[in-house]
Amino acid sequence: MREYIPRAALELLFRTAEVVFEGDVAWAEDGGVGAVNGTVMVTIDLVTVEGLCREPADAATAVRLAELLPAAEGFLEALQGLAARAMASKGAPVAPERVAIDTKIRVVAHRILIDADMSMRAAEGS
Numbered sequence: 258m259r260e261y262i263p264r265a266a267l268e269l270l271f272r273t274a275e276v277v278f279e280g281d282v283a284w285a286e287d288g289g290v291g292a293v294n295g296t297v298m299v300t301i302d303l304v305t306v307e308g309l310c311r312e313p314a315d316a317a318t319a320v321r322l323a324e325l326l327p328a329a330e331g332f333l334e335a336l337q338g339l340a341a342r343a344m345a346s347k348g349a350p351v352a353p354e355r356v357a358i359d360t361k362i363r364v365v366a367h368r369i370l371i372d373a374d375m376s377m378r379a380a381e382g383s
Contacts, residue, residue: 262322262329269309270322270369271335275300278343280375290349292378293356297340299371319364326362326369333358340375351377 262270280295303314303322312318326332334353341353361372 260321260325262325262332264329264331266310267326267329267331267335269306270301271299271339273301273305274339275302276339276343278340278347280344280347282344282347282349290344290351290377292376293344293349293351294376295344295374297336297343297358297371297373297375299336299339299373301369301371303367303369314367316364316366319367319369323362323364323369326371327360336360336371336373340373344377 277298278295279298280293282290283292285291301322303310303319307314336358337353337356340356340358341351344351344356356375356377359374361374363370
């Protein structure tokens with residue numbers, strides 16, 4: 258038997274997450290985005306979705322979800338989307354698929370903390 262996080266559950270977790278972006282935007286000579294480097298910090302608090310899930314909102318569930326998240330279908334794309342929205346809020350719109358991400362996941366009690374170091378460089382000739 259294989260355990261996995263269904264896409265709908267992943268979407269619910271990310272929809273209820275707290276997202277903070279810290280980073281810098283380098284502007285190109287033409288006024289467009291030249292490069293973006295930063296970190297997107299995502300906090301998933303299981304208590305916020307407790308009434309919608311079968312599993313308890315506890316540390317053991319958080320640990321298991323943290324183990325399953327990197328292999329979940331749509332995980333990277335969801336992080337890229339969060340990063341792109343965060344950058345757009347800073348006036349730097351980019352396509353989510355252009356964002357390179359390196360993630361670190363840890364658990365504190367019933368919270369899953371995802372630090373996504375991200376970068377985006379303008380395409381050559383743009």
